[in-house]
Every structure is written in C-alpha cells, then in structure tokens.
Amino acid sequence: MQALTLDKLLSYRNDISIPDVAAGGALIKLRLAGICATDLELVQGYAGFSGILGHEFVGTVIAVNDDKHRDWLNRRVVGSINIGCNSCEVCRSDGPEHCLNRKVLGIRGKDGVFADYFSLPVTNLYAVPDAVPDQAAVFTEPLAAALRVVKQIASLPITEVAVVGPGRLGMLIAKVLSLIGYRVTVLGRSTSSLALPKQWQLATGLTTEIPDNCFDCVVDASGQAAGFAQALRIVKPRGTLVLKSTFAANAALDLSKVVVYEINIIGSRCGPFADALTLLAQNKLPVETMIDGQYPLSEGLAAFAHAAQAGVRKILLQSAKLPADCPVETG
Structure with a gap:
C-alpha cells in the first residue's frame, strides 16, 4: 500500500505492508486525512517520531478482528488518537490520554493514517453521522x-x-x-x-x-x-x-x-469526539472554508510543502480508489 513515512526525512512509499489487525481492532480504509501543525513539527524533529504520520482522518472500516465487532464493517468512522495500556491507574480512572505507556496515532509508537490502510482499536472509533460529509468529518479531531x-x-x-x-x-x-x-x-x-x-x-x-x-x-x-x-x-x-x-x-x-x-x-490537548461530531452535524462551523488543497497520497510530499507555506490552513490527503476486488489481507 501507499504511505507517507518519517525516518528523519519524510518519504512517499508504495511498498508498505497492509497492517495486521490486533485483537479488538479494526482495519480502516482512508477516505480523507488532514495535515496539521503537529505533523509539520514532527517532520522538523518534534517528539522523535518515526513511522507513518497522520492522526486526523475519516475512513471506512473494512475488517475487524472478531465477530462481536462486525457491526462496524463498512461504517464511516473517525477515531480518537490515544491508545492506553488499559492496566495502569491513569487508564482505569481517567482514560488513555495521559497514560505514561500510551501510544498515540501517528505521533508516538503507532503508525498513523497517511496510508491507504491503517488500524485502530474499535474502542477508539466513532461513527460519522450521515449529515456530516467527509470534508467536514476530517476536522473532528482538531474540533474535539x-x-x-x-x-x-x-x-x-x-x-x-x-x-x-x-x-x-x-x-x-x-x-x-x-x-x-x-x-x-x-x-x-x-x-x-x-x-x-x-x-x-x-x-x-x-x-x-x-x-x-x-x-x-x-x-x-x-x-x-x-x-x-x-x-x-x-x-x-x-x-x-x-x-x-x-x-x-x-x-x-x-x-x-x-x-x-x-x-x-x-x-490543553485532546477533547471529546462525540461532542465534535454533534457540532459538525449541526453545521454551525464552516470548516470546509479552511481547506486550501487536496492531494492524493502519491503527491504527499507536495502536499506537505503546501501545508508548510505561511497562511495555508488545511491541506487534505486522499487515498487512491482501489478496485473493488483488490485483496486485503489481515493478520
């Protein structure tokens, strides 16, 4: 699959393996992703991250690890970015946002969404209301x-x-x-x-x-x-x-x-996804007026260069539309 990877330098690759889906997880096909200021800072060395970048997204669930989550299949989703250890006192009392052992999608220890496919725990997912188009739903994480x-x-x-x-x-x-x-x-x-x-x-x-x-x-x-x-x-x-x-x-x-x-x-860091989706469904924020460009993943390096220009707000990345019979293998 295609992906934008960071290993000191940002690169476009089309030879990355489709990720396995862990227990309780979902495989998601990217629809749209947003480049944010954190992504630009990561490229400059912030947090020392290496891997696939990206954490703002809207996608479609195409596979799940177990049958009890089959109702998520084919649903349009966004997802919270923190993945806690689920065993420490912070996770049990406050949630994963400040777990000292957490992974953070596309930021810390977890490959992100600037790829054709990516994975997340089902517990991180939120269904996107039909009234919210993709170009608005992609703003869910920053709105939260x-x-x-x-x-x-x-x-x-x-x-x-x-x-x-x-x-x-x-x-x-x-x-x-x-x-x-x-x-x-x-x-x-x-x-x-x-x-x-x-x-x-x-x-x-x-x-x-x-x-x-x-x-x-x-x-x-x-x-x-x-x-x-x-x-x-x-x-x-x-x-x-x-x-x-x-x-x-x-x-x-x-x-x-x-x-x-x-x-x-x-x-101040992460916020409530459910409230953000409710607000987007009410159409009270003209978020789509912030979009200054949309690029396919194959032009991801140009998209990053555009996003880094002074005065540019939101640049979006779009996965290629693959044939319906394209095989997807999950572990």
Whole structure:
C-alpha cells in the first residue's frame, strides 16, 4: 500500500505492508486525512517520531478482528488518537490520554493514517453521522481539541478571550468559544491572516497592536515560541493562559511574569469526539472554508510543502480508489 513515512526525512512509499489487525481492532480504509501543525513539527524533529504520520482522518472500516465487532464493517468512522495500556491507574480512572505507556496515532509508537490502510482499536472509533460529509468529518479531531478548551475554562470567571494564531486550530477554538457565548478576539501577525476569521464573523486584531496585560484569558494556538511570548505579554495579572501549541524549537522563554503576576497556565490537548461530531452535524462551523488543497497520497510530499507555506490552513490527503476486488489481507 501507499504511505507517507518519517525516518528523519519524510518519504512517499508504495511498498508498505497492509497492517495486521490486533485483537479488538479494526482495519480502516482512508477516505480523507488532514495535515496539521503537529505533523509539520514532527517532520522538523518534534517528539522523535518515526513511522507513518497522520492522526486526523475519516475512513471506512473494512475488517475487524472478531465477530462481536462486525457491526462496524463498512461504517464511516473517525477515531480518537490515544491508545492506553488499559492496566495502569491513569487508564482505569481517567482514560488513555495521559497514560505514561500510551501510544498515540501517528505521533508516538503507532503508525498513523497517511496510508491507504491503517488500524485502530474499535474502542477508539466513532461513527460519522450521515449529515456530516467527509470534508467536514476530517476536522473532528482538531474540533474535539478545541472543545477541550471550553471544558477547561468553563468554571473560571472569564467572559473575554483572545486566541493567538488564526490558523487551523485557532480558528476552531475561537469559533466554539464564541458559540458558547464568550467574547472572542482572534489575533494574527498580518491583516491577510485575519480575512477568514472575519468571514467567520469573529472579532480580530493584530497581535503587535494589543497592549500589555489586557485579556483575562489568552489561548496560544500559534504553534510558535514567539506566539507564546505574545500570549504571555497580553494576559492580565492573575489571568489564564491556555497552551495548545506543540513545536520542535528549543527557544528560551522568560517566565518571570508567570511568577510575578501569578498567571494560571493550563495545558490543553485532546477533547471529546462525540461532542465534535454533534457540532459538525449541526453545521454551525464552516470548516470546509479552511481547506486550501487536496492531494492524493502519491503527491504527499507536495502536499506537505503546501501545508508548510505561511497562511495555508488545511491541506487534505486522499487515498487512491482501489478496485473493488483488490485483496486485503489481515493478520
């Protein structure tokens, strides 16, 4: 099968074996996958991952390991990305997201979805409602991550939020917060980067023009150390800073303000897939307007180059349509 693999360098290959399906697992045929900022950072060396990249997807289940999961066959699905050990106290009490022994799809110890076929445990799968087209369903994972912010700040006395970074994830975070009722301002480095947030009817501004210490809550979704520095600069004393960015750079950061002004820092990662699918089915987020290109897997290197360009939001990858009688072998 085809796949985009990372072994220090990103490569396209068409000689990768179709994965075996472990007990409790499903084999999934890719329909669409999204390239996200984390994928771009992994190529730059973040987390030291090697293997098949990719974790944002919509696909079709074509095989399962045991008969009790046969009702998943031929269903259109998305899937959560964390695979816990299922035996530690963290897994038993909180779930797999913070299991110290977890695997993470396309990020940590588990081949990802930039391939014709990939596998996931059935417990990670969510059926996609008929009302949600593929080009919207592929946004389920980042939308779930955006909804995680909503849950994390819900109990705090916050009414106004700045989102630093008008990119893929920043847009979703800003929109879901605005739908909940927060007053949201999307901040970017250029006026051109703010055109789509304005189209989404979100308030906008240039980060460099925002005075120091003026927002109760700031979400950093910039994906850059410089974005974090700006987010810290504009958060009020005793305010809340939510961190959504992961990046490969080892930049020096001045954290003295965190101490002196008692800034509350919240790390934020994965969120609720079921809620994300419900929101997509309600058609309240124009996610498809973020798509800037769609490539077959065979042009995956060009797709990554496109995704890495400044101002580009979502680039999608599409598996080749194989003949209906193409044999699929599972272990």
